[in-house]
Amino acid sequence: MSNADYNEISKNGLWTNNVALVQLLGLCPLLAVTGTVINGLGLGVATLLTLVLSNSSVSLIRHWVRPEVRVPVFVLIIASIVTTIELSMNAWFHDLYNVLGIFIPLIVTNCSILARAEAFASKNKVLPSMIDGFMMGLGFTAVLVLLGGMRELVGRGTLLADAHLMFGEVARNWTLVIFDDYTGLLLAILPPGAFIGLGLIIAGKNIIDKRLSKRQAQAVQNTGQEAIA
Amino acid sequence: MNKGKQIFVTGLILMLFAIAGAAMVALTYEGTAAQIAENERHAMLRSLNQILPAERYDNELIDDTITLAADERLGHAEQSTAYIARKNNQVVAIIFSVFATDGYSGIIKLLVGINTDGTLAGVRVVSHKETPGLGDAIETKRSDWVLGFNHKSLQDPDSSGWHVKRDGGIFDQFSGATITPRAVVKAVHHSLLYFASHKKDLTGSVSHE
Numbered sequence: 081m082s083n084a085d086y087n088e089i090s091k092n093g094l095w096t097n098n099v100a101l102v103q104l105l106g107l108c109p110l111l112a113v114t115g116t117v118i119n120g121l122g123l124g125v126a127t128l129l130t131l132v133l134s135n136s137s138v139s140l141i142r143h144w145v146r147p148e149v150r151v152p153v154f155v156l157i158i159a160s161i162v163t164t165i166e167l168s169m170n171a172w173f174h175d176l177y178n179v180l181g182i183f184i185p186l187i188v189t190n191c192s193i194l195a196r197a198e199a200f201a202s203k204n205k206v207l208p209s210m211i212d213g214f215m216m217g218l219g220f221t222a223v224l225v226l227l228g229g230m231r232e233l234v235g236r237g238t239l240l241a242d243a244h245l246m247f248g249e250v251a252r253n254w255t256l257v258i259f260d261d262y263t264g265l266l267l268a269i270l271p272p273g274a275f276i277g278l279g280l281i282i283a284g285k286n287i288i289d290k291r292l293s294k295r296q297a298q299a300v301q302n303t304g305q306e307a308i309a
Numbered sequence: 310m311n312k313g314k315q316i317f318v319t320g321l322i323l324m325l326f327a328i329a330g331a332a333m334v335a336l337t338y339e340g341t342a343a344q345i346a347e348n349e350r351h352a353m354l355r356s357l358n359q360i361l362p363a364e365r366y367d368n369e370l371i372d373d374t375i376t377l378a379a380d381e382r383l384g385h386a387e388q389s390t391a392y393i394a395r396k397n398n399q400v401v402a403i404i405f406s407v408f409a410t411d412g413y414s415g416i417i418k419l420l421v422g423i424n425t426d427g428t429l430a431g432v433r434v435v436s437h438k439e440t441p442g443l444g445d446a447i448e449t450k451r452s453d454w455v456l457g458f459n460h461k462s463l464q465d466p467d468s469s470g471w472h473v474k475r476d477g478g479i480f481d482q483f484s485g486a487t488i489t490p491r492a493v494v495k496a497v498h499h500s501l502l503y504f505a506s507h508k509k510d511l512t513g514s515v516s517h518e
Contacts, residue, residue, distance in 0.1 A: 115441065141326075149323045156323075160330035164337040171341035174348035235442070266442040 086211055093215025099192040100223035100278070101285050106190035109183040110224060111274035115235070118242050120228030121221065122176045123183055126165055128217025130187050131196060133161045135213030138201040145202075154197045155188075162188045176245040192216065223281065230277045235269035237262030357392060359449070360422035360431035361402055366394035370404075375511075377405075382503040384408030384416070384496055391511075394422075400512045402430045403504070409496035413488045414438045417447070421500045425512050432458040432497055437489075444489035454481060454490070463501050471498040 099105050106127070114120045137157050145153050166184045169177045177184065187193070196216055201209040232239055237259035243251035267273050354371050361370070373393045379385050384407055392404040402424045409417040415438035422430035432455050434447045446452040457480060472478025473491050482490045504511065 144322065145326075146319045146322060149319050152323060153326045156326050156330045160333045163334045167334075167337045167341045167345070171344035171348065174345075174352065178352075264442055269441045 085208065089208060089212050090215045093212060093217075094219045094222070095285075097216075098219040098223065098285075099216055100220050101282050103192060103195070105192040105195065106220065107278075109186055109190065110220075110227070111271065111278065113180060113183050114224055114228040114231055114274055114277075115269050116232040116242060117225055117228045117240050118176075118246055119179060120224035120226075122173070122180055122246055123187075124217070124221025124224040126169065126180075126184055127187055127190060127193075128214065128221055129165055130158070130161055130190075131193055131213035131217040131220075132210055133213075134158045134193055134197055135201040135209040136206055137161070138197040139204060139206045139209035142202045150202065151194075151198070154194055154202075158193050158197065159188050173246065179242070179245060192220065223278075226281060227274065227277045230280075231268045231273050233258060234265050235267075235273060236264045356420055356433055356435060357404055357422075359433050360404055360420055361394050365430075366396050366401055368393070368395040370394050380503060382499040384410045384499075400425055403511055404430075405500050405504075406435075407496050407500045409492040411488075411495070412437065412439055412492040413444050413486070414440070417489070417492060417496070419493065419496060421497055423501065423504045425508075426462075427464075427501070427505065427508070428460050428462040429458050429497070429501070431456070432493070434493075439489045440486065443483060443486040446483045446486070447489060447493055452483075454483070455493070457481070458497055463505060468498075471495075 093099075097103060100107070100110055109123055109127075113123045134154075134157055138154055141153070141157075162185060165187075166177075169180075169184060196213060200212045204212070229239060232241065237257065239256040239258060240251075241255045243254040247254070268277070350371060357370055370392050373395065374390050375393060377383065377385075377389050377391055379387050379389075383389055383405060389406050391406065393400055394402045394404065402422050404420055404422040407419040407421045409419060417437040417439065418435040420433045420435055422432070424430050433449065434455060437445070437447065439445055439447065446454050449455060466479050469477065470479040471494060473480050473482040473487060473494055475482050475487055476491065478494065480490060480494050
């Protein structure tokens with residue numbers, strides 16, 4: 081595997097094939113927990129960890145599993161990993177676990193994890209699979225954090241509220257109050273806010289993509305004209 | 310390879326992975342169970358201490374419990390647990406787990422601490438699914454509303470006062486959310502009534518332990 085492939089994998093996970101923005105997978109937890117930056121980050125990191133571990137294990141065993149039973153085996157692996165992560169979070173990040181609640185076990189149902197196992201990890205070596213899982217997870221986390229930030233800012237006027245749930249007591253004062261005396265826009269915190277926010281982010285990505293392809297087309301045209309001239 | 314053997318091998322592979330997965334979960338469970346129990350205990354004690362500061366009792370509050378029969382005044386369809394706070398072997402307060410069942414969405418789980426003289430030591434919300442931004446003002450994180458129950462009793466206010474202001478009582482409702490505070494006020498009032506009718510059993514029979 082050359083470096084170019086890793087670049088491709090990273091670009092794929094973070095942008096071109098982003099789990100949340102392009103594949104639109106895992107929307108249930110995505111929309112449900114992104115009330116704040118910290119909630120988004122917590123679920124994002126848990127999902128990222130699951131993706132890395134499941135991709136590496138699936139890749140490790142890819143030669144031993146028969147095609148007939150590969151999907152049940154993948155599901156078994158993913159479910160075991162998620163349960164392990166759930167128990168560990170309950171033990172070491174108890175307060176965050178309480179906040180995220182049911183959405184940790186629900187990571188199992190995030191189709192992107194099975195999709196990556198099936199589409200990538202079962203056909204590639206361990207290291208690329210690991211990196212694919214990491215990048216896909218990072219792309220998902222980035223969207224969760226961005227959406228969490230938008231909703232928290234508009235809905236409550238703060239950022240990083242309850243950071244101590246994740247980073248311990250030192251983080252208790254990390255909360256940034258952006259607007260003082262802000263009564264909050266309820267819509268942003270309620271479920272419709274999640275849909276609107278995600279819609280805006282997807283729209284933003286599409287605009288950027290359009291600009292990029294226009295610029296590329298122009299660049300090609302320019303070089304073409306130069307060549308003719 | 311014949312078909313029978315193929316099915317057997319495939320099944321064997323599936324079984325091996327099932328065993329490996331179960332072993333992994335079992336090992337993690339073994340490794341984390343003590344820590345999780347400790348966390349839950351700690352979290353429970355923290356909420357109990359919010360109602361009843363540690364200097365007001367000298368027993369192991371979290372282990373000194375009684376099981377109460379189902380009673381609709383506490384909102385429980387099944388048995389519930391109450392915590393008994395003692396100082397010098399005298400019962401000073403009892404903390405009930407109370408469910409407010411007529412909130413806006415789902416059950417509002419409360420801890421209601423009642424001093425032996427019938428006044429409220431404090432009320433805290435353990436968990437709820439009320440609307441964020443509207444009904445969640447019952448949390449101490451969002452507002453001081455729930456502290457307004459401190460020192461209240463069945464005499465202060467009398468039963469006509471145990472309502473939100475809109476219903477002619479003395480407790481504030483929230484702008485845009487009346488159902489949530491109404492449910493909590495009712496649940497607290499009912500637990501005071503429960504305490505009053507079981508006071509002898511609760512504070513007498515258990516103090517010999």
